[in-house]
Amino acid sequence: MPTEQFWNLAGFTPITLAFWIPGFIFHDWLVFLGWSWWQRGLAVMAFAALWAGLVERWSRHYLARRRKRALTEGELEDAQEALVPSPVEPQKLPVFATHEFWDYAFARLFGRARGVALKLFEFLFFMAFFYPSALVLGGAFSLLVVISLGLGAWQRRLLRRALEVGGQPGPALADACEPGGSRPRTTA
Structure with missing residues (x-):
């Protein structure tokens, strides 16, 4: 597997x-x-x-x-x-949720049933993309974009909160941080 x-x-x-x-x-x-x-x-x-x-x-x-x-x-x-390491340039906060944050969000929302909820979510969207209707395909894709934007907003809010407090972001937010993990990569 x-x-x-x-x-x-x-x-x-x-x-x-x-x-x-x-x-x-x-x-x-x-x-x-x-x-x-x-x-x-x-x-x-x-x-x-x-x-x-x-x-x-x-x-x-x-x-x-x-x-x-x-x-x-x-x-x-x-x-x-x-090998010469490339310089890390500051990046903006993510608009769409990162892969790690999807895992974090499903764990927070569904607790121990995270694995079942994630597999069911993947199965439903996978089958929607095979349904022979452009309306269903467009609706499933639009819903996926909206969910990712919503999770991205949640991730940005948690990153800003961690930046204000001055602490280090958790592992779910680590993808939007510098390799040292000391502070979020932001331009603002």
Whole structure:
């Protein structure tokens, strides 16, 4: 099964192409077979979970072999010395909620049922995107944007409160802070 930690980092690499291209081919194959929208939604959801796990497993093995080969050939020692950290520029407070804050919000709103609520939320939106109506698709997307904007406002309020008090933000707000975690990155 896939892990969130891996896919949060791999989402911006070519590894995602190894996931999405077969996913689209699988979906087109189901359309060609004439499956109904809800059957396609469930099948693609199951395929996505299994395929993401396999892609993650193969990618981890490939990256581990590549790192081992680089260590044995001595390429990493020179490369690590040549790395120059990029300067961290101050950023504005987030408009949309960060991934960590979504987890925090679901934990605060649903308590111990956070996992069930999160999976149900993902399932409902996933199935809404397969429903054959532009109105349902547009409504689901709009609702997702509104929820993310609302959670973003909650996150900004907590960040401002932490800034006023002078304390450090909690782990859910750490994504909007500098790497040292000493103060939120703001321009105002």
